[in-house]
Amino acid sequence: MWVMCLTGVDYFSTLGYQPSIAFEATGRLSPLATLFLVFVTLAGAVPIYSHVASSSPYGQGSIAMLARLVHGWGGKLLILVLLGFAATDFVITKTLSAADAAEHLIHNPLWHKSPEFLHSQVTLTMMLLVMLGAAFMRGFAEVIGLAVVIVAVYLTLNLILVEECLRYLAGHTELVAHWFNAVAAGDWRIATHVPVSGTGWGTIILLCFLFFPKLALGLSGFETGIAVMPLVRGEGHTPEEQLAGRIRGTRKLLLTAAIIMSCFLIASSFITVTLIPAEELIAASIPGEEVDTSLADGTTHVVPEVATEIPIKMHPAGKAANRALAYIAHGQSPTPISPIFGEEFGTIYDISTVVILWFAGASAMAGLLNLVPQYLPRYGMAPEWASATRPLVMLFTVINLVVTWIFDADVVAQGAAYATGVLVLMSSAAIATVIETYNERTGSWFNRWPWAYSMIGVLFLYTTVAVIIERPGGIKIASFFIIAIIASSIWSRTMRSTELRFTGFRYKDDESHFLWDSMRHLEFPILVPHRPGGRDLAEKEASIRQEHHLTPDDPIVFLEVERGDVSEFWQSPEVEVIQEGGRIILRFQKVSSIPHVIAAVGLELSKTGYPPEIHFGWSNESPLSANISFVLFGEGNVPWMVRELIRKAQPDPTKQPRVIVG
Known part of the structure; x- marks a missing residue:
């Protein structure tokens, strides 16, 4: 009532x-x-x-x-x-x-x-x-x-x-x-x-x-x-x-x-x-x-016409x-x-x-x-x-x-x-x-x-x-x-595009949940983003190790990110941990912004161990188109944006993952 x-x-x-x-x-x-x-x-x-x-x-x-x-x-x-x-x-x-x-x-x-x-x-x-x-x-x-x-x-x-x-x-x-x-x-x-x-x-x-x-x-x-x-x-x-x-x-x-x-x-x-x-x-x-x-009598009155046009306001x-x-x-x-x-x-x-x-x-x-x-x-x-x-x-x-x-x-x-x-x-x-x-x-x-x-x-x-x-x-x-x-x-x-916008991970299955929790307590010092459907992982790994001067003993975790609805602001991506050919791959789906997920992974791993390094290849994309792509489509200028997101989300430099572009 x-x-x-x-x-x-x-x-x-x-x-x-x-x-x-x-x-x-x-x-x-x-x-x-x-x-x-x-x-x-x-x-x-x-x-x-x-x-x-x-x-x-x-x-x-x-x-x-x-x-x-x-x-x-x-x-x-x-x-x-x-x-x-x-x-x-x-x-x-x-x-x-x-x-x-x-x-x-x-x-x-x-x-x-x-x-x-x-x-x-x-x-x-x-x-x-x-x-x-x-x-x-x-x-x-x-x-x-x-x-x-x-x-x-x-x-x-x-x-x-x-x-x-x-x-x-x-x-x-x-x-x-x-x-x-x-x-x-x-x-x-x-x-x-x-x-x-x-x-x-x-x-x-x-x-x-x-x-x-x-x-x-x-x-x-x-x-x-x-x-x-x-x-x-x-x-x-x-x-x-x-x-x-x-x-x-x-x-x-x-x-x-x-x-x-x-x-x-x-x-x-x-x-x-x-x-x-x-x-x-x-x-x-x-x-x-x-x-x-x-x-009730029906009589009418006619408002007289005037010669001059008078503006009328309907009050x-x-x-x-x-x-x-x-x-x-x-x-x-x-x-x-x-x-x-x-x-x-x-x-x-x-x-x-x-x-x-x-x-x-x-x-x-x-x-x-x-x-x-x-x-x-x-x-x-x-x-x-x-x-x-x-x-x-x-x-x-x-x-x-x-x-x-x-x-x-x-x-x-x-x-x-x-x-x-x-x-x-x-x-x-x-x-x-x-x-x-x-x-x-x-x-x-x-x-x-x-x-x-x-x-x-x-x-x-x-x-x-x-x-x-x-x-x-x-x-x-x-x-x-x-x-x-x-x-x-x-x-x-x-203005809010550089907020972390991260509400937590969802796991594709129990095995992925277990492997992710295990990774958080082990030392995986190097994260390498890899575009799904791009170069072969073996070729990508060889290129990164050569260009970034990494030894064969340095463990690498590859990150693969698949976008979902890029218009969403907050995101809780679905993570799947895959072991393939001796390599560990973190595959993220239903993502609205690639840089935000990469930054979130680095920050999450930093909570229980030494902050990892995130290694990127060099991009020839112009800064303007990269920034527009970032705001609208959740990609573009990824290394710089990852660095900016980490810096704002974690003010302590000793706990910030390092971003390396080479």
Whole structure:
């Protein structure tokens, strides 16, 4: 329950602005368009994320699923791009929600008595973000405890508000009849261009589909629900039983939250379109556009054309813009809906809405704190301190403040970036689910293909593309996050390339383990790297002994290293010890960097005996190409890099293996 509440502060908080956004996008069709949104939620998002929960139970979601499917630098690049969209989603969740919370405060009559500096949208939003960061600095337990209370109070107040509104409409059916007749007659009051002609129900259904991307913010919350999975406690005695319990619990969490939210979305869109004048919901009036200013009589007012072109900034104009339910709670509707609505109930509702909007960033912060340490430090693409919680909280808080300043704390301006981040992650979840399900099934390709998941994926992709085309500002903001993550990752990976990056050896068999332990306690003073598939070992040995002036009695151990995924940062290579023709060969497989393994072998042998010498032949490769090959492919300039790795890993010169090039 408490984890659902942590997810709910993100998901349920969209009730603060979703009803007015739905009306602004679809006019009087908003209840019908919301029904389509609910259908997609229950029939599309819930099944997809139920599969994601079982496939990625540690909170990394679709990113982890795709990471298993795509390897190498291409896979790392894909993960970085998805992390950029995830950062867009979670960061904008925090800044947009805090900005809408500030807007609710500023519109509250009692807030007008506060000091003047608290009337600034930007200042108030930044204060809320700093307070959220301070709450996380205290720890997760305090944050989760607050989430339970916040969600319980908010949903209770919304239940009271919706119940009172529906009761009023039940006694004033003429309002419902007027809305229905207007919809049937084609008087939809859609502010934007209607892409199809006609007024029939077929046209209405098509419009609900075409306008669905405009309502996509109502899908937020699923990625966060997966991100907080590690906090779900699974019942059972064994780790396997506990993991299965966590998956079951998360699936129940997602379904329960989706059902609750669906009911509120349908009810809130219906009471918004029937009880609030259109002019109070429109974000801005455009010259020459008809704006419905009545509740039930259908009269209109046309904003006059002007001869001079005037730049228009889309700032909310109506009192209900971005706060439709709060508008009703304050009793600002021209109809007397309920005696309990007024300044007192409205203020209580505002406080609850402000708190849950402010706290929506808590689930987003939890998602960021779960994703970033799982990938960037492990890829060597972030400093080690990025694995700690408090430094990350401070970093994300600073980023939130910068984003708020850039957007001037404008709710509408941030909506495109938010929707883009959410939809790209949902599309990636659908794609990963399709690929994984196909790979798990057997038989012909037709029987293996998950057709239902594919249809959901196509819908999500269509929605993503539609949002990007209509509101390209979102992809621009996401691109900034992606470029920032990729650039910082390249810089960090380059700077950390001289770390040893060694976590231990794995042994191919018990004999190799025994021979390796024996070698560590014997004197093998000379190590000679040998390229697999290169010169014959006898020829290589003769050449080394001649060029390096080694006697026939000097024992030599040959090192053969076979690369694996060179994009990996940390490595624990598999070692096989082979005795062949009187020679000892150490063969290493699944290696991401050749110099690091050679340095690690020398340092390991130095722990129990005299430091060995590592003998290399001379290379004619240019320094630039050698260094690039080292960073990208784990080879190139091997002798110099081995020496540098040893020097940094072992500061005592007497314990450093010697590197000899001849």
